[in-house]
Structure formats: structure tokens, C-alpha cells
Amino acid sequence: MTSTSRPAWIEPPNPLVTAVKGILIGLILLVMIYPLAYVILNSFAAPEATTSAGLIPSEWSFSAYTTIFEGGVVLRSMIVSTVITLVGTALSLAVTATLAYGLTKTRQLPGVRAALYLVLLTMIFSAGIIPNYLVVKAFGLLDSYWALIVPVLASAFNVVVMRNFFMQLPRELFEAARMDGAGELSIFLKIVLPLSKAVLAVIGLFYAVSYWNSFFNAMLYLNDSSKWPIQLVLNSYVLQGSAMSSMNNTDMYNLPSSQAVQMAVVVMATVPILIVYPFLQKYFTKGVLTGAIKG
Structure with missing residues (x-):
């Protein structure tokens, strides 16, 4: 028995269960990461490009950070x-x-x-x-x-x-x-x-x-x-x-x-x-x- 083999008392993973777990983890990550990514990306958007609801703005600008630091x-x-x-x-x-x-x-x-x-x-x-x-x-x-x-x-x-x-x-x-x-x-x-x-x-x-x-x-x-x-x-x-x-x-x-x-x-x-x-x-x-x- 190799060191990477599964012990006899542990059943092999069910492919369907593994796939469902992967999908659930992916959905949880998406729900958690999407709002943060949306905020960060849109903070670099040009003022006229922030009216859209997309994740990636159409025009990029550092004007927002320039404004708050000024x-x-x-x-x-x-x-x-x-x-x-x-x-x-x-x-x-x-x-x-x-x-x-x-x-x-x-x-x-x-x-x-x-x-x-x-x-x-x-x-x-x-x-x-x-x-x-x-x-x-x-x-x-x-x-x-x-x-x-x-x-x-x-x-x-x-x-x-x-x-x-x-x-x-x-x-x-x-x-x-x-x-x-x-x-x-x-x-x-x-x-x-x-x-x-x-x-x-x-x-x-x-x-x-x-x-x-x-x-x-x-x-x-x-x-x-x-x-x-x-x-x-x-x-x-x-x-x-x-x-x-x-x-x-x-x-x-x-x-x-x-x-x-x-x-x-x-x-x-x-x-x-x-x-x-x-x-x-x-x-x-x-x-x-x-x-x-x-x-």
C-alpha cells in the first residue's frame, strides 16, 4: 500500500457528491468575492462610466482617488x-x-x-x-x-x-x-x-x-x-x-x-x-x- 492510497475503512469519494461540493463552494466564493470585486473595479471607473451596472467599467480613471485625497x-x-x-x-x-x-x-x-x-x-x-x-x-x-x-x-x-x-x-x-x-x-x-x-x-x-x-x-x-x-x-x-x-x-x-x-x-x-x-x-x-x- 502506497502512502497516497486510501485506507480500507474509508470509502472512495462519490464523483457526484464531489461535483456538488465543488459547485457549492464555487457559488459561495462567487457570492463573497463578487461584491468586493465590484466595489474595487468600479472605484477606478470614470465618472460618466459608473451609471452602468456592469462589473468591469467601460472607462478607467483614477479621478475618484485623486478627488478624495485632494x-x-x-x-x-x-x-x-x-x-x-x-x-x-x-x-x-x-x-x-x-x-x-x-x-x-x-x-x-x-x-x-x-x-x-x-x-x-x-x-x-x-x-x-x-x-x-x-x-x-x-x-x-x-x-x-x-x-x-x-x-x-x-x-x-x-x-x-x-x-x-x-x-x-x-x-x-x-x-x-x-x-x-x-x-x-x-x-x-x-x-x-x-x-x-x-x-x-x-x-x-x-x-x-x-x-x-x-x-x-x-x-x-x-x-x-x-x-x-x-x-x-x-x-x-x-x-x-x-x-x-x-x-x-x-x-x-x-x-x-x-x-x-x-x-x-x-x-x-x-x-x-x-x-x-x-x-x-x-x-x-x-x-x-x-x-x-x-x-
Whole structure:
């Protein structure tokens, strides 16, 4: 029996079933890829060519991207979203990893199990919009970028996943490090984190996507349009069709209400975060499944 032969207890695949599966997978891919391809291709269409409903425009042009970059609103909102995503993801990873490692000490430290129950409780019950708004207002975070970071700094789900991953690391390494005189901080920084690159990459991607797509919190806490992230600008221009004001709120201008410009704004808000996925795809199975199986 060759290495590529099928084991005797596994029946050979049915050609009809295989064909049906292939057709279904092809249809699913078409449904998922077609809208994205339509948006990207039509963002390069000339203004007079966007009235047609075809996938490929009849005339090509970079005028839509030239328009949105000359206006400055989209570019400014992209910078805002990028800074919020980078800073928020870094802080969230630091808080989540530290909290998750502390919650692994349920047998060593008193009160850790109670803290774990409190974290799990937040997965079931959460405060409403009004209490969250009042807390943000009480801390003076309204119209501040910190209002988009601090209230969502740590996710209970991500803490639990990372804690379960930490629980499966070899205990022998920790014991050997303690025998060599290493403290908990050294163990955490030099042993736990280097061995947890997979789960850190996955959780970091979760946080990055959340911060990049932050829309409701920005709409709730940011009254100054000059501080709007890209998702709020996208909503204001594409969905509501409202005019964009300049960032200094003195000179007013309107982006032309063409389909190509709207598609270009959608591309600018969507494609950057999609680029990150291929680089972190290899960590997903190990990072998420390993952290969710046990604990």
C-alpha cells in the first residue's frame, strides 16, 4: 500500500457528491468575492462610466482617488483610524496578556478565582449605552480619542482564550526558571510571551479589526468631525450622502456625489485591514483552537 492510497475503512469519494461540493463552494466564493470585486473595479471607473451596472467599467480613471485625497477628509480619517488601531491594539494586548497570566494563578494567589468569575460575568451581563456614556463623560473623555480605546481596552472573551493558552504551556519551564531565581515578571516576559506568539497574533488581529471598524463608539463620543475615523466618514458620505466639511471647519467643500468616489471611499475603509489577514492566517488554527479547547 502506497502512502497516497486510501485506507480500507474509508470509502472512495462519490464523483457526484464531489461535483456538488465543488459547485457549492464555487457559488459561495462567487457570492463573497463578487461584491468586493465590484466595489474595487468600479472605484477606478470614470465618472460618466459608473451609471452602468456592469462589473468591469467601460472607462478607467483614477479621478475618484485623486478627488478624495485632494479633499483631505478621507486621508485625515485614515490617519486617525491607523493611530487608534495601532495604539489601541498595543494597549489591549498588554492589558489582556497581563490579566490572562494573572488569572492562571488560581491555586497560588487568593482572590484570583473570584476575579476570574467577574471576568466571565461580563461575558453574560454588560452595561447599556447610557451607563457607558455617563462613565466616559465622568472621566472627561468625550471628544477624545481615548474614548474609543479605554472603554474597550480588554475583551473578556480574548482574556479567556489567552488564559487557556497560557494554562497549556509546560509548567516545567516555569519551575526551572524559578529554581534559577527568575521572578514572575521575568517568567512572563522571557518565557510566556515568546511561547505565545500564535495567540498574541490572533488576539491582536481581533483587537485591530475591532478598533479599525469602530463606528458606533465614534458616533457616540466624538462630536468634532475633524476627529472622525474612516468608518464614520464612510457612513456620513456613502450612506447619508452628506457633504464633508474641511478639517478646520472654516472652508466648506463637497466631494462630488459620484458612484466611483463612493466606491473609492469604501475601498479605503476596507482594503487596509484585509491586507493584514494573509500574514496572520497561519496563526489562526494554533492560536484560537489551542486556547479554546481546554481550561
